[in-house]
Amino acid sequence: MNAPRLLRRSRPAGTVSGGAVPGGAPRPDAGPPPGVRVRDLTVVYKTPLGELPALGGVSLTIDPGTITGIVGESGSGKSTLALSLLNAVQPPGRIAGGSVEVDGLGDVLKLKGDELRGARGRHLGYVFQAAQNSLNPLKTVGKQLLDLGRSHGVDDLAALVRDARALLERMGLDGARVLDSHQHELSGGMRQRVGIMLALVLNARLAILDEPTTALDMITQATILRIVREVHKERGLTTLMVTHDIGVAAEVTDRLAVMYGGRVVEHGPTMDVLGAPSHPYTQGLIRAIPRLSGDPAEARALPGRPPTLGTLPTQGCVFRERCPLRMEVCETSAPLPVRREERTVACHAREPYASAAGRGEHA
Numbered sequence: 001m002n003a004p005r006l007l008r009r010s011r012p013a014g015t016v017s018g019g020a021v022p023g024g025a026p027r028p029d030a031g032p033p034p035g036v037r038v039r040d041l042t043v044v045y046k047t048p049l050g051e052l053p054a055l056g057g058v059s060l061t062i063d064p065g066t067i068t069g070i071v072g073e074s075g076s077g078k079s080t081l082a083l084s085l086l087n088a089v090q091p092p093g094r095i096a097g098g099s100v101e102v103d104g105l106g107d108v109l110k111l112k113g114d115e116l117r118g119a120r121g122r123h124l125g126y127v128f129q130a131a132q133n134s135l136n137p138l139k140t141v142g143k144q145l146l147d148l149g150r151s152h153g154v155d156d157l158a159a160l161v162r163d164a165r166a167l168l169e170r171m172g173l174d175g176a177r178v179l180d181s182h183q184h185e186l187s188g189g190m191r192q193r194v195g196i197m198l199a200l201v202l203n204a205r206l207a208i209l210d211e212p213t214t215a216l217d218m219i220t221q222a223t224i225l226r227i228v229r230e231v232h233k234e235r236g237l238t239t240l241m242v243t244h245d246i247g248v249a250a251e252v253t254d255r256l257a258v259m260y261g262g263r264v265v266e267h268g269p270t271m272d273v274l275g276a277p278s279h280p281y282t283q284g285l286i287r288a289i290p291r292l293s294g295d296p297a298e299a300r301a302l303p304g305r306p307p308t309l310g311t312l313p314t315q316g317c318v319f320r321e322r323c324p325l326r327m328e329v330c331e332t333s334a335p336l337p338v339r340r341e342e343r344t345v346a347c348h349a350r351e352p353y354a355s356a357a358g359r360g361e362h363a
């Protein structure tokens with residue numbers, strides 16, 4: 001790729017340089033990793049039955065410098081939450097209420113136009129589901145990198161290319177070769193690493209990864225997860241990772257948020273949540289994981305099916321149809337998230353759990 005050689009200009013103050021120094025570390029002046037506070041986030045989709053909530057008042061605090069996993073069955077709202085963090089929910093969806101405060105950015109939901117486009121990339125790096133297939137097949141990776149740089153007002157494109165190469169090399173790839181390649185010349189795992197590079201090369205400090213290892217073989221998956229963890233640490237990121245795979249979450253994340261029916265039902269340190277799940281849904285999810293050792297018949301699928309937007313109860317607890325602990329109050333009243341120490345659980349049956357803590361405290 002030779003375009004950057006033609007583009008060596010000095011960088012006026014206030015424009016973005018590629019940001020990374022060789023080895024993939026962020027600029028020394030990049031500041032601490034951002035914290036994120038999602039409050040009462042409601043997202044609706046227009047359906048033949050009217051507008052129905054895919055997120056029903058989600059509150060979640062993501063501590064700076066952590067890797068938080070979002071887990072839950074298909075349709076629980078994981079991707080909708082990830083998109084909301086970028087203020088990127090598209091019609092027929094709409095953010096109907098709430099806020100997403102990111103340190104250094106303010107409420108992302110209030111950003112519009114150029115401000116929002118600038119924030120995506122510079123502050124918020126993202127790798128969407130099926131990123132392996134989201135590169136433009138007609139352009140080399142390097143050309144797409146330059147497009148990204150130009151669209152974000154990067155003046156020193158040569159530095160951007162250097163940073164991209166350093167990041168790719170950091171992830172075990174031949175940077176120059178990858179930048180010269182088209183999508184079809186790269187394997188799924190290579191494309192996924194390209195996706196991570198494009199998410200981080202503008203020096204974003206909040207990384208949002210939606211199913212970053214789906215459709216990859218086990219070995220490549222393990223490599224990508226290791227890279228995510230290492231790059232997260234080296235660059236001082238705050239990372240949110242959506243996955244339906246509890247094994248992946250266990251391996252990579254520090255904290256885990258479990259979603260069901262558009263709500264966060266449990267949130268806490270990953271090892272605590274997996275080691276001693278409190279919400280009956282989390283317990284069911286963990287029981288449903290087949291074990292490599294012991295009796296495989298012990299893995300019991302969660303009975304019933306997750307709700308769709310059309311079958312989601314409009315009042316009471318969204319999990320009650322499948323819940324072994326169902327009580328009368330669950331029919332009429334939605335349980336509020338209750339925090340005790342590091343753990344937050346939204347379940348009427350676990351409310352004694354909350355006796356020492358304030359009811360309704362946010363996750």
Ligand SMILES: Nc1ncnc2c1ncn2[C@@H]1O[C@H](COP(=O)(O)OP(=O)(O)OP(=O)(O)O)[C@@H](O)[C@H]1O
Pocket residue numbers: 045046047054072073074075076077078079080081091092093244307308309
């Ligand atoms: N464009 C859309 N139009 C209508 N409904 C939608 C749309 N996108 C998502 N939904 C619905 O919103 C709910 C949440 O979907 P979302 O994709 O956020 O869940 P998810 O947990 O990420 O699922 P998956 O693991 O399958 O990606 C689901 O009931 C889904 O059917």
